[in-house]
Amino acid sequence: AKKLGKNNYQFFTPEMNRSAQQYIKLEKYLRRALEQNEFVLHYQPQVDVKTGRIIGMEALIRWMNPKLGLVNPADFIPLAEDTGLIVPIGAWVLKTACKQAKFWQQNGFPIRVAVNMSSRQFHQIQSQQQSQHPLLDDVLNALDESDLPPELLELEITESILMQHLDTTMEILNALKNIGIRLSIDDFGTGYSSLSYLKRFPIDILKIDKSFVNDITTDPSDKAIVAAITVMAQQLKLEVVAEGVETLAQLEFLRKLQCNFVQGYYFSKPLSADDGYAYLLAQDDL
Numbered sequence: 001a002k003k004l005g006k007n008n009y010q011f012f013t014p015e016m017n018r019s020a021q022q023y024i025k026l027e028k029y030l031r032r033a034l035e036q037n038e039f040v041l042h043y044q045p046q047v048d049v050k051t052g053r054i055i056g057m058e059a060l061i062r063w064m065n066p067k068l069g070l071v072n073p074a075d076f077i078p079l080a081e082d083t084g085l086i087v088p089i090g091a092w093v094l095k096t097a098c099k100q101a102k103f104w105q106q107n108g109f110p111i112r113v114a115v116n117m118s119s120r121q122f123h124q125i126q127s128q129q130q131s132q133h134p135l136l137d138d139v140l141n142a143l144d145e146s147d148l149p150p151e152l153l154e155l156e157i158t159e160s161i162l163m164q165h166l167d168t169t170m171e172i173l174n175a176l177k178n179i180g181i182r183l184s185i186d187d188f189g190t191g192y193s194s195l196s197y198l199k200r201f202p203i204d205i206l207k208i209d210k211s212f213v214n215d216i217t218t219d220p221s222d223k224a225i226v227a228a229i230t231v232m233a234q235q236l237k238l239e240v241v242a243e244g245v246e247t248l249a250q251l252e253f254l255r256k257l258q259c260n261f262v263q264g265y266y267f268s269k270p271l272s273a274d275d276g277y278a279y280l281l282a283q284d285d286l
């Protein structure tokens with residue numbers, strides 16, 4: 001790869017080569033990760049601003065591979081989406097999160113679990129044999145197996161999911177809503193969507209993206225955006241979760257703006273199932 005001239009040379013640097021190999025390796029390992037039990041869910045508490053009580057936990061996936069170490073979702077979810085592996089992984093996440101929430105409920109904490117959804121899960125092909133969309137199958141199986149009341153399951157959907165395949169997405173969301181599942185919009189305000197979907201889709205909750213929360217105490221535009229979102233949500237009878245709350249000052253701002261729930265490092269980083277349960281128990285002792 002030495003004599004290809006200036007412009008081509010860069011494609012053959014050892015570094016590029018390594019990263020292409022790295023990518024292929026990653027895919028190979030990812031294909032085996034489910035059967036090898038390498039995924040775990042961590043849980044991040046969501047707190048009611050008024051009462052200080054934990055009302056739910058967001059499930060966030062982690063991948064622990066013996067060769068690669070701990071891989072963050074940002075580094076493998078895109079690959080899982082490209083390869084379609086996100087579909088079986090997503091089904092595993094649903095199942096595991098529902099079982100965990102059932103455990104909380106059985107132990108006196110009927111709090112919800114919020115699960116992140118990928119657009120690929122909405123765009124699975126429905127085969128002739130299937131009487132309903134495969135995503136509905138996955139959700140209903142997870143609820144059946146865990147015996148979790150549907151009201152305790154929340155699905156986090158992004159604006160981009162709502163903007164694609166409008167008809168199927170609408171059908172699926174209406175079906176989920178009829179079952180009693182709660183639906184939230186993740187990273188609200190960062191997509192390119194129009195607000196009209198808020199009245200067309202059966203949404204319950206808006207999650208304000210952490211990029212708006214970050215500078216809420218110093219940046220007047222961010223403050224105005226968060227204020228506008230919460231006022232709009234109240235009028236539309238939607239609940240608001242602010243994510244990425246890291247400081248008391250941010251929390252106080254959000255309280256004044258009458259945001260319902262908060263989530264972020266100020267309360268807790270995402271916790272293992274055991275640590276999450278310990279966190280719930282500790283709250284009860286207060």
Ligand code: C2E
Binds near residue numbers: 072116117186264266
């Ligand atoms: P997200 O859904 O927006 O999740 C919030 C991310 O912010 C999480 O990163 C969380 O650990 C982090 N975070 C929480 N509180 C704070 C805070 O106070 N400050 C800051 N700076 N960050 C905070 P994580 O766990 O690395 O997840 C990254 C993304 O990966 C998620 O973003 C979500 O889009 C995706 N993801 C995670 N788990 C799943 C999953 O099970 N399925 C799918 N499809 N995507 C997932």
Ligand code: CA
Binds near residue numbers: 058116156
């Ligand atoms: Ca999320």
Ligand code: CA
Binds near residue numbers: 186187207209210
């Ligand atoms: Ca988010």
Ligand code: CA
Binds near residue numbers: 186187
């Ligand atoms: Ca996200």
